Amino acid sequence: MLPRPTRTGEFEVTRPRPARDRVRGKAVGRIPWWYSPWGHLAFPSLLGIGLIAASIALLDRPSWLELASVPLVLALVNVNEWHIHRNILHRRSWPLEFLFWRHTPEHHVIFVRDDMAMRDTREFRLVLIPFYGIVAIFVVTLPITAALWFLVSPNVALLWVASTMGYVVSYEWLHLAYHLPDANPIGRSPLIRRLRRHHAVHHTPELMQRWNFNVTVPLGDWLLGTIHPDTRRA
Numbered sequence: 001m002l003p004r005p006t007r008t009g010e011f012e013v014t015r016p017r018p019a020r021d022r023v024r025g026k027a028v029g030r031i032p033w034w035y036s037p038w039g040h041l042a043f044p045s046l047l048g049i050g051l052i053a054a055s056i057a058l059l060d061r062p063s064w065l066e067l068a069s070v071p072l073v074l075a076l077v078n079v080n081e082w083h084i085h086r087n088i089l090h091r092r093s094w095p096l097e098f099l100f101w102r103h104t105p106e107h108h109v110i111f112v113r114d115d116m117a118m119r120d121t122r123e124f125r126l127v128l129i130p131f132y133g134i135v136a137i138f139v140v141t142l143p144i145t146a147a148l149w150f151l152v153s154p155n156v157a158l159l160w161v162a163s164t165m166g167y168v169v170s171y172e173w174l175h176l177a178y179h180l181p182d183a184n185p186i187g188r189s190p191l192i193r194r195l196r197r198h199h200a201v202h203h204t205p206e207l208m209q210r211w212n213f214n215v216t217v218p219l220g221d222w223l224l225g226t227i228h229p230d231t232r233r234a
């Protein structure tokens with residue numbers, strides 16, 4: 001991944017609602033007519049759950065030590081989530097620059113701290129990662145899966161697949177939950193409210209380049225000292 005110098009100053013100011021609505025209108029206007037929001041949510045969810053179920057079904061009496069790889073993998077993936085969000089979604093990085101353009105000038109301009117809610121299910125397109133993202137992650141991590149299979153044990157490789165796929169599905173569901181309208185009961189549960197507050201601080205344009213990069217559990221932000229003080233005060 002090659003980071004490129006990225007000027008983000010113009011996106012680091014909270015724009016008035018009419019200006020944000022213009023960006024929203026253009027982004028929604030680019031969504032093709034055949035776009036299915038529920039299909040976009042179902043594809044990674046069902047594929048991820050299917051791969052988790054298949055991996056667990058193939059486990060052969062895993063030892064406690066092998067099972068202990070799961071929390072370790074989840075912690076490492078959490079720090080990687082922090083890295084990808086900070087360095088690929090908020091800075092242009094070849095060859096994944098399209099992820100920057102979807103995220104910083106679009107997702108962050110449209111949704112700001114006090115206006116986080118999607119207005120329509122078609123806006124799933126502005127929140128979820130591209131539908132093929134989970135396939136790309138599975139394929140890109142295959143060398144790690146193979147190395148674990150042959151160098152450690154097939155059980156650890158299967159637990160790795162289950163953990164990473166579970167992580168991707170959780171990321172999608174949580175991020176979508178944070179951008180639900182206030183009246184939605186999912187967004188009002190205490191756990192989601194707490195995590196959503198963390199993400200909402202990140203949606204302050206003036207703070208987004210520096211703070212609260214975890215979208216799931218803020219472990220990476222805690223370890224790397226990027227939890228904004230407002231998150232704790234709120």
Ligand SMILES: [Zn+2]
Pocket residue numbers: 107111175179199203
């Ligand atoms: Zn968001």
Ligand SMILES: [Zn+2]
Pocket residue numbers: 085089090103108202208
């Ligand atoms: Zn962001």
